[in-house]
């Protein structure tokens with residue numbers, strides 16, 4: 001909440017936004033190349049990267065306490081496990 | 094009447110903000126997992142019908158999707174700029190940024206509206222006879238998921254809009270903090286509160302205990318110490334939390350966009 | 358200033374029951390943000406539902422007293438077990454411990470004046486109420502109560518004409534209420550612990566609530582969206598689970614159990630927390646293996662989220678999945694057994710003071726052992742294929758949920774009741790009620806397990822002749838059980854109105870709630886205590 005908590009600069013956020021826009025362009029461009037299944041993988045990778053930018057800067061996760069970071073990490077681990085275990089079923093039917 | 098007009102300054106424990114943040118993040122977790130269930134469904138069905146998903150995705154307009162992505166990304170930017178502005182005490186600019194956010198969000202919805210109405214016009218909507226008759230099952234699943242996930246996302250955009258209006262209302266109604274509170278309020282101040290008596294100029298007059306001996310009668314006003322240029326810190330917290338919610342809506346779209354538009 | 362200070366000191370000692378707030382009378386309760394009043398609000402409401410649920414169970418047992426259709430049609434029976442299941446799960450046991458005992462004692466036990474978000478806390482009770490009203494609508498409007506079973510499996514839940522949509526919506530809202538409680542507890546535990554109250558100095562009840570809260574926050578949304586999808590299919594025809602539209606009905610079961618399996622740990626963990634409080638108090642010694650019990654709560658919550666597929670061995674999921682789930686399920690036994698060993702080790706050679714709460718803790722142990730070990734049997738695929746959807750399962754989960762968590766809750770009512778309303782109970786009638794409950798409970802559910810193993814299917818309103826004698830025994834058991842339950846409720850109500858005044862610390866407990874007046878003042882503590890040692894410091898006191 002205080003001045004020193006996170007730097008009060010507009011420019012940082014504008015750079016992040018620029019990066020996000022460029023990445024959007026990249027992902028659309030790559031999708032146009034028709035890589036097949038690999039394309040989905042790449043698209044998801046870019047999406048993950050984009051969202052981590054949003055998390056870290058726009059949502060200030062970068063500056064949050066260790067507790068909150070741990071909590072977010074737990075969330076993603078749990079979600080990954082949900083998906084992972086669900087996939088012990090479908091591919092083996 | 095009163096000998097001194099003293100101001101009793103309550104300095105809130107910064108830990109409180111951390112707690113509010115924890116609460117907000119936990120709430121975001123539940124939102125993420127609400128969509129998470131749908132993402133699991135998406136993953137399962139894509140693994141079963143990967144061909145059909147490719148065919149069906151070709152019918153979605155990548156340009157519209159990309160424009161909407163840019164809209165949301167930009168609106169996310171304007172929110173954070175608004176927060177920074179509020180922290181710097183630039184209230185007018187902050188309000189402008191929030192309005193811009195609202196504008197982009199509305200743009201997103203208008204775009205979405207056209208996209209959906211074109212689809213529905215072509216007979217592609219859940220349960221439509223045309224869809225059921227002429228497409229294979231995988232494509233039907235694709236559209237069902239498409240409508241459910243973008244629909245739920247759209248609902249969140251609308252909720253976000255409402256939240257921003259609420260924040261705007263609060264900023265307008267109570268831009269600065271100089272609330273007078275009955276002395277009684279002291280009882281309710283959380284642990285970790287630092288109390289000091291200041292003169293009008295801001296010099297410390299003494300501790301509360303010493304007050305007893307020196308002063309006979311005081312007008313006591315309890316205010317929160319203004320953080321920056323007397324902006325109400327509660328407004329900043331409100332905007333920050335609204336922003337967190339809004340960024341989450343953005344993040345979900347960041348995933349929806351490639352999963353529906355870019356897999357053809 | 359000094360005059361104020363004196364006045365405050367007098368006022369803060371005033372019991373939270375006597376404090377005059379902004380409103381008085383009923384409004385003083387339903388608009389109060391005091392965690393203690395909200396705890397009692399929850400207690401009143403969940404027990405109202407519990408009593409309704411008890412009578413639904415009793416009616417089902419009465420139908421089984423005879424062969425053929427006597428009291429009710431098959432369809433009526435279906436609606437009864439659905440309503441019974443929905444009430445007992447969503448309205449009673451999920452909010453049953455966290456909402457009541459948790460709300461009341463979590464802040465006190467960590468030395469806080471309230472939960473972190475007091476108003477959100479009140480909102481969660483109001484949401485509970487809203488869910489209850491919706492459920493009432495679901496019963497008395499349209500085609501009446503759903504007949505799907507509390508699990509709402511598709512495709513039947515989409516096809517039946519009964520009021521599934523409203524019932525699902527009620528469950529959805531209750532889920533939201535439960536999430537808010539969990540969120541509040543996590544924030545409270547992280548931010549409002551008294552100085553010196555490190556995580557490893559927290560009472561074990563708090564550990565169990567904390568683990569539970571994470572399940573509430575992380576798993577509930579998944580079932581929320583699942584129920585929403587069924588609603589969407591019923592109202593808008595978006596058939597995500599509909600095979601005719603390429604959907605997979607088994608996916609519903611996956612998503613449903615991703616929540617609902619962890620939910621059974623959400624029900625039992627707080628019960629285990631209560632037992633971990635009661636045992637050291639009445640054994641008057643430090644609990645054996647504090648850290649092991651504390652972390653095993655986290656372990657149960659963690660492993661518990663990985664095992665949902667053991668409800669689906671016969672559903673058509675892949676056999677790979679079944680094997681993985683079976684394997685993982687056995688692991689839950691480890692942290693659970695750790696707890697049981699530590700409780701027993703605490704009792705070993707202790708100078709035990711036998712009081713009613715302690716007897717309930719023992720009843721918990723006894724039932725939970727049976728429930729837990731039969732759970733291990735079910736975890737084995739070959740056994741489960743045999744007993745799936747039989748009374749064996751019904752017996753098993755009543756042993757864990759009812760014999761386990763609910764008996765723990767009863768124990769808590771006797772243990773903490775004196776603190777909550779400041780009155781002691783009549784010991785003799787409490788003991789008689791317990792004995793009746795024990796006889797009835799085991800007559801009913803042990804017999805059910807036995808029948809199930811012989812092949813009696815669950816969710817049938819009728820039975821074959823070879824099961825008749827056993828059904829007779831079970832039904833008579835249910836009469837004992839219900840008598841015991843009503844007697845217990847009577848004893849508690851009597852204690853509230855006519856009981857002797859309770860002392861500050863009737864049991865010689867060492868946790869913080871015993872160091873505040875009975876009943877506690879509005880803000881719990883005059884001076885927030887500083888904690889210098891673990892929670893069960895009985896040794897020091899003896900000196």
Ligand code: HEM
Nearest residue numbers: 411414415417438442445450506507758759815816817835
């Ligand atoms: C006096 C107390 C109780 C009696 C007499 C009773 C009796 C029954 C009976 C007869 C059934 C139906 C069995 C069948 O035909 O499938 C049943 C089902 C069930 N009971 Fe109870 N029960 C009692 C208490 C409880 C409690 C305390 C809980 C939970 C905490 C509970 C949870 C359930 C659930 C979840 C079902 C399954 C409903 C379904 O199949 O959808 N019961 N109970």
